[in-house]
Amino acid sequence: MDWNIAKHIIDRLAPTAALIDARRGNAIETGLAEAVASAAGAMRAAGLAPGQRLAIGCDQTLWTVLAYLGAQYAGLTAVPVERDKLSVALGDLGAEGVWVPDSAWLEGLPTPRVASLVGPDSLVGAPVQAEPRGPDDLAALMATSGTTGRAVRFIMVTHRNLLTNTHDIAASQHLQPGDRAMLILPMSYCFGVSVLLSHLWAGGDCVLDSRFTYPDTVLAAMDEYRCTSFAGVPSVYRILDTRSALARMELPHLRRFLQAGGPLDAPTIERIRAAKPGVAFYVMYGATEATARITTLDPALYENKKGSVGRAIGQLNLRIHEPDKHGVGEVMVSGDSITPGYWCCERQETVLMEDGWLRTGDLGLLDEDGCLWIKGRSKDIVKVKGLRVSLQEVDAIVNNVPGVLSAAACGVPHTLAGEALAVFAVVREHTEELRGEIRKALPLQWVVDRICFVPELPLTPSGKVVRGRLAELGGT
Known part of the structure; x- marks a missing residue:
């Protein structure tokens, strides 16, 4: 079996699958598969070989998406990073190539050993066939510094990881052909990548928008482009709740809210649900070390399981390590979505314990129905x-x-x-x-x-x- 995630995505694309940049007003409305194959061809023509790493400067445009999918289609390891992390990707990590939106992004950066691709035109080449990949070949390196301010580390994500997690996410969110996501999350973030891949996998597509500083502008774009899914972290939903016209806008095509990236307080969820009573609200939990998604609370269970992040998706397994008398202990996860570990300054460090379980660092308990309740971070506990x-x-x-x-x-x-x-x-x-x-x-x-x-x-x-x-x- 060929495990190349980009090939699987391309093979499953709907004929009408589109990438739309709402801010700039440009789009790939037909021929997305050909555009990805063309981007892969341009990378090969630039001298990049399978297994090499391509740092991708993420600017929330459709070209970032093409660079990401094109790199994986060509057998490269995609390294999507924010502008301020490009120097780490090219320096400490030693990525052999780089793609950036324009030449200004290259100022002050180390010169990659193989190739620098600049701008949209650099992603246009003679289309090529997808490079076969094995299950354990690297598909991406995802930068993370966590939320504690420590140095940048890169998590190794394999084609097996992405293929498995993408399939399980699409199933757990009941995604269907024709679903269209509004993507405001960056491609440098596993949540953003997961929204893109899962919707394309299901036969849907995506609208990209970087204007959430003005939330009503994004809501208007969702209406204009008939978006069915909206994904955000807690701060995004608090802005929707307190600083937007969400309750006053009809948004007749919207079918689901997707929330992850940390706990969102119940009153905010209740107000969002009340503003759009016909829209399903999915509370989710995940980690980059688990590719993206670990659990999902099905909206049908919300009323009985308020505060829970739901059940493990797909083939993942959960257990609680060393629970106390209340059943609270460290949340541990195993399965094909668990990544091999960190790649930090050319050093590979394992994520897993010896028995193959990921230690998430989160405290939680499992109830009798298999639903997970997060009680905090083991390192976010203060002793007063x-x-x-x-x-x-x-x-x-x-x-x-x-x-x-x-x-x-x-x-x-x-x-x-x-x-x-x-x-x-x-x-x-x-x-x-x-x-x-x-x-x-x-x-x-x-x-x-x-x-x-x-x-x-x-x-x-x-x-x-x-x-x-x-x-x-x-x-x-």
Whole structure:
């Protein structure tokens, strides 16, 4: 069997499959398969050989998608990164080639050993056949620095990983031919890649848009292009809830909301569901080390399983490592979607324990129906006067205070308590009354060192809070 993920995607494309750039107004509305084969041909003509790595400067355009799929079709390892990580991909990682949207992206970068491809025209070549790939051949290297601010590492993702996870995602989300995703998530993020691949796999297609700073503009594009799926991380849904016209727009074609990338508080989910009662809301859980998706809560179970992230998708297996008396322990996962490990500065480091299970670092429990409940991160636990306090729980409480747009907490040293909480909130109005409401919402036994109002929270390109940088913030 040929495991080349891009070939499988191309073979499953609907004749009408399109890639549409809503911001720029351009599109590939026919011939997507030919465009991918042409991009692969251009890479081969540039001297890139199967197994070599192509760093891809991600700018949320259809050309980024062509570079990603074309690289895999040609047997290369795609390395999609944000602009600020290109130097790491070409330097520490040593990618043999690079594709960037324009020549300005190359300024100050190391010169790759084989080829530099610049702009859309560099992705046009004589079409070639897909390069056969084995199950364990690398399809992608996904950059991650987590949300703690540590150095960039690259997770190795095989063709087996992508093929398996893409199939399972499409099935768990009930994707159908003709489904069309609005993709605001970057291709450098496993969630973004998974939305693209799963919709193409199912016979659908994608609209790309990088304008979520203006959420109503994206909602209007969803209406114009008849999008059936919308995917976002918690910060995206909080913006939809508090700063958009979602409730006032009809969006008659929208069928599903897809949410992952961290916990989203129940009140926000409830308001989104109330704004669009006919749209299914999928709560999901995943990790780049598991390719993308681990669990999905089917919308039919939502009312009975509020707060759960659902059951393992497809062939994945879950277990709880060393559970306490309440059944809470570290969440562990096994299956064909689990990646081989990290590739860091030319060093391969394993992700797995010896028995083949991924240690996620998340604390959770499994109920009698096999549904997973995340209780926090093992490294996101603060000990306040000996009490274990989940920072995710703090975030959820503060985010539910009226007047708070988004918030996150971290632990700080405290002379008496050992550790205390520092809360950082983006709010509608800076008032002492609101600061008091936030403090009253938190249990009295939790020592709070400070509550700061800030203009914005530090976020990764995919919209996750960088908790490791919170303590550096000033605020009022």
